Amino acid sequence: MTPFEGYEFSKRHCLDISDFHRADIENLLALGAHYADLDVQKHGPRDVLAGKTLVNLFFENSTRTEKSFELAGRRLGADVISMQIASSSVKKGETLLDTAATLNAMNPDLLVVRHGQSGAPSLLAQKVSCSVINAGDGTHAHPTQALLDALTLRQAFDGDFSGIRIAICGDILHSRVARSNVQLLNMLGAEVRLIGPPTLIPTDADQWGVDVFHDMKDGLAGCDAIMMLRLQLERMSGSFVPSQREYFHFYGLDRSKLAYAKDGAVVLHPGPINRGVEISSGVADDPDISLITQQVAAGVAMRMAILHALAEGIQ
Secondary structure (H helix, E strand, C coil): CCCCCCCCCCCEECCCHHHHHHHEEEEEEHHHHCCCCHHHHHCCCCCCCCCCCEEEEECCCCCHHHHHHHHHHHHCCCCCEEEEECCCHHHCCHHHHHHHHHHHHHCCCEEEECCCCCHHHHHHHHHHEEEEEEEEEEEEECCHHHHHHHHHHHHCCCCCCCCCEEEECCCCCCCHHHHHHHHHHHHHHHHHECCCHHHHHCCCHHHHEEEEEHHHHHCCCCCEEEECCCCCCCHCCCCCCCCCCHHHHHCCCCCHHHHHCCCCCCCEEECCEECCCCCCHHHHHHCCEEEEEHHHHHHHHHHHHHHHHHHHHHH
16 A cells, blocks of 8 residues: 555646645655655556556656656556657657647657746647656756655655755756745745855746845855755856856855755755866765765656656546
8 A cells, every 4th residue: 555545636747836735745755755665666566557658758858857757657567668859750840739749649648748948848738638747848847856856855854844944056047946846845834045146046036935145155054955956058048157167166065165054954956967066076975965866766756656646547
């Protein structure tokens, strides 16, 4: 028996954190914690997605996210297909809606979509007959990353988010991870701070239910957890920071800046890491501080939980 049995999960898609109620989130995290047990993952029942087809449709490269969905689907018994966009008809001019029609004709049960344009998974969800999971769209949302981050923090803080102060630091402006994490952590009762240079903080961030800081010393004071973000140079059309060297000097996390946070503070990063730009190797590789490896492990468990939950609606 899983922690999810007895809970009526009615959502068809996983597109945005705002689509869920707190009870949905807490039950998803409980199921994720269940699948975090490797014995359960590897030797558990394979009938949850038996006979179902999961299609990974990644318009942007992301080895970590794609492979974790692939592994999660296979461990639940699904047939998994990962479409190679570089060699697909999309490169020959096929539109997103044409791709949706083609996929729909193949009758998949679950479609995992990662796309560079905000709203693309939501548009596909209106055009296909299967469940759609947003694996990251533009600068809009990355709900499964936020859920796996919450699962990692849940394990680190014994399941209680109340009173935890979490700083999200770096390139907030281009980060779908930050937006989804702010929504989710606020919903769970954590105190959330954003830290970054004024050029990388959205102008409306003070309306997100967070405190905004531009100085690491002030922003990290008393924090229990620090979530560093990747500097997304590929999404920048101008000069947002003077140089990567200066960015690290002011906003990169090393042991001297970590000392501003609470003793025993933990560090997360969604990856891939730019060492010496967003975070020092000394912090990223310290197992007493860094939860980065645990985030990767939680990714498979949390995606198994999401697929399992959506499968309830497929039955």
